[in-house]
Amino acid sequence: MSLQVIRGLTALSIAAIHVSIIMAKPEYGAMQAFGWATSRCWMGVNLFFVLSGFIIFFAHGKDVGCPERLPTYAWRRACRVYPVYWIFLGAFVLAALAGFGHRSFRMTVGDLGSAFTLVHWIDDPTLPLKVAWTLVFEVSFYAMFALLIVNRRVGQLAFGLWLASIMIASFGFGSLSMGWTSMWNINFFYGAIAFQAFRRLDDRWGVPLLVAGLGLLVTLGLLHEGYSSIETQQGDPLWLMLIGVPFAMLLLGSALAERRYRFRPPAIFVLLGEASFATYLVHSAVISALCGMLHHHAPGFPAPRLAFGLIFVMAILIGLAAHLVVERPVLRLVKRIDTHRRRVSRPPEVALAAAPAS
Numbered sequence: 001m002s003l004q005v006i007r008g009l010t011a012l013s014i015a016a017i018h019v020s021i022i023m024a025k026p027e028y029g030a031m032q033a034f035g036w037a038t039s040r041c042w043m044g045v046n047l048f049f050v051l052s053g054f055i056i057f058f059a060h061g062k063d064v065g066c067p068e069r070l071p072t073y074a075w076r077r078a079c080r081v082y083p084v085y086w087i088f089l090g091a092f093v094l095a096a097l098a099g100f101g102h103r104s105f106r107m108t109v110g111d112l113g114s115a116f117t118l119v120h121w122i123d124d125p126t127l128p129l130k131v132a133w134t135l136v137f138e139v140s141f142y143a144m145f146a147l148l149i150v151n152r153r154v155g156q157l158a159f160g161l162w163l164a165s166i167m168i169a170s171f172g173f174g175s176l177s178m179g180w181t182s183m184w185n186i187n188f189f190y191g192a193i194a195f196q197a198f199r200r201l202d203d204r205w206g207v208p209l210l211v212a213g214l215g216l217l218v219t220l221g222l223l224h225e226g227y228s229s230i231e232t233q234q235g236d237p238l239w240l241m242l243i244g245v246p247f248a249m250l251l252l253g254s255a256l257a258e259r260r261y262r263f264r265p266p267a268i269f270v271l272l273g274e275a276s277f278a279t280y281l282v283h284s285a286v287i288s289a290l291c292g293m294l295h296h297h298a299p300g301f302p303a304p305r306l307a308f309g310l311i312f313v314m315a316i317l318i319g320l321a322a323h324l325v326v327e328r329p330v331l332r333l334v335k336r337i338d339t340h341r342r343r344v345s346r347p348p349e350v351a352l353a354a355a356p357a358s
Helices: 002-023 043-063 067-097 109-117 130-150 152-172 183-200 203-223 230-234 237-261 267-274 276-297 304-345 348-354
Strands: none
Touching (some): 043 130, 043 183, 043 237, 067 304, 130 183, 152 183, 152 237, 183 237, 267 276, 267 304, 276 304
């Protein structure tokens, strides 16, 4: 449950910074609101990656060193990301082709191929859904984890070389690559470390880790001036590396505390977490559309801070609707297909043993 709450908070933080960024664009009236606070919400991306590292090791740690489980792992990871993503991506591309909004992506095979597969076919592709750049990192991490499933030692060696290449590229060569050697990837390692600690630490460490992680996060947030673009974030690898540490502590602390105290968060926070992926995919387009409507039909009204609040709330509500109307039914369908696939793939003797006695 605590992981779902954290996912929800991540989606909220990323939506907040995008409201601020999009409102400030000249074509939407260049409105400024809550810049000091939202400029630090970029850290939600770090949390997003830390959480992913933790969840993958939590869900598939038992698959490490078991190559026969690779097909199931690949199928489940693909089904969790691609079907819902393709629906919203396709809708966005069709809307852009129909003339809605400002089209900011190229209609080439390389660009669209990269967008639909989340694998770079060309250098620096333009993605219709801009937020999908993080999913490219996700898919890369899934591929690396697959090596652990195929062979534990080969996977461990690959992860070690990956970590070394990130450090060398970021600090040795000052690389601005948004690929395998980017410092963004360090957060997956933090998530993996947090999961290993979760397996070994006593539950009593939960609250102290939560307090320490929150204190460190606030300290780093106050010390840092904030970012307004991905490029400036990427160009500051030290901060990218540091910010992941308190998030790993917070994630680990919340998981241990939940295991110790068995608390249940309010249902609305759990729902926000369940809807975080759909919210993440649609919020940017929704914010742009709402900013355009306000600027066109009511320029200068409402006041920037009120406009920020209205747009932010609407983006979250539409994200929740996208989850309930699109994502949840799709995931249920995928689950039914997966259940059928596993039944069909079972050997006859296993299926017979699983059948109820007459």
